[in-house]
Amino acid sequence: MTLPPEPRANPDLFGHDHAANALAEAAGAGRMHHAWLVTGPRGVGKATLAFRFARWLLAGRPPSPSPLYLPPGDATFRRVAASGHADLRSLAPNAGEKGVKLMIRVDEARQVPRFLSLTAAEGGWRIVVIEQIEAMNAEAQNALLKTLEEPPPRALLLLTSSAPDRLLPTIRSRCRRIDLFPLPAAEMDRLLGGWMPELEATQRATLATLSGGRPGRALELAEGDGLAMQTEVDAFLRGLPRPEPRALHLLADKLAAKRDGSALVTFFDLLRSALARDIREAGRGHDPAPYLAARPLADWAALWDTLGRLADETETLNLDRKQAVLSGLSRLASR
DSSP states (O other), X not given: OOOOOOGGGOOOOOSOHHHHHHHHHHHHTTOOOSEEEEEOSTTSSHHHHHHHHXXXXXXXXXXOSSTTOOOTTSHHHHHHHTTOOTXXXXXXXXXXXXXXXXXXXXXXXXXXXXXXXXXXXXXXXXXXXXXXXXXXXXXXXXXXXXXXXXXXXXXXXEEEESOGGGSOHHHHHTSEEEEOOOOOHHHHHHHHHHHOTTSOHHHHHHHHHHHTSOHHHHHHHHHTTHHHHHHHHHHHXXXXXXXXXXXXXXXXXXXXXXXXXXXXXXXXXXXHHHHHHHHXXXXXXXXXXXXXXXXXXXXXXXXXXXXXXXXXXXHHTTXXXXXXXXXXXXXXXXX
């Protein structure tokens, strides 16, 4: 497997030319807005686009063969990739210790206005990239409002969010929004073929489907044995409404074995995705999956939500993983 670089060091952007062109045109027309909100599902490429735009601006908007492109050998590219450019800061959620929610702290948010108010060290822009701004609580978001309302000259905020509805309305209203969308199947197959040439075409197609057209999510699944976990999900759903108890315990042991909890997280994420897909198809009048007959659709939707909370609480509070798996999966069995 050949992994792409992290967003700040990734020279490539796939499938989002509409967004890159819009940013380039705004900069070239002299009507640059001081704050941009880049939205889209997790793993679709939001942070990659934000850092690509920041690099291009800091390098003086050089002409390029593709929108916002800067070659990896460029000095500005290398400094941004190494977190060494004086006019660029970035914030991202930090989980900290067990039991601490993934978040961007208010003291970090308060550093943003101070940084942007300074004169650019190299005479150009001062830029802050905030990844997953929804990880800020209301107090932290409010710390940005003064800058959003009265931005300093040549200061730029680039915000990314997978859940923009969780932001304060005052934040959303002061940003220009750009939406990124999942990549089509052909583009995903090309990317996965370059990153994971060892996979068969059917495996790449499965990964593309499971990831929902999100390259970052496809890589997470590949690294986390997503294909094997999907096989376990399919086997469990086939066993409903009365899964065999011994099989449940074997599955729970397997998911609890990884000390970092990644197997449990991946399994529950894929299970919830399968439930959501089957509930949605049944709600549209298509032939329902056989296991859905055991309960009303509203009950299945509530169980989908319950599984999500259980997975979050298990990892956040460091609960017993095997017991969490048995508890969650037993709730899906027929009463």
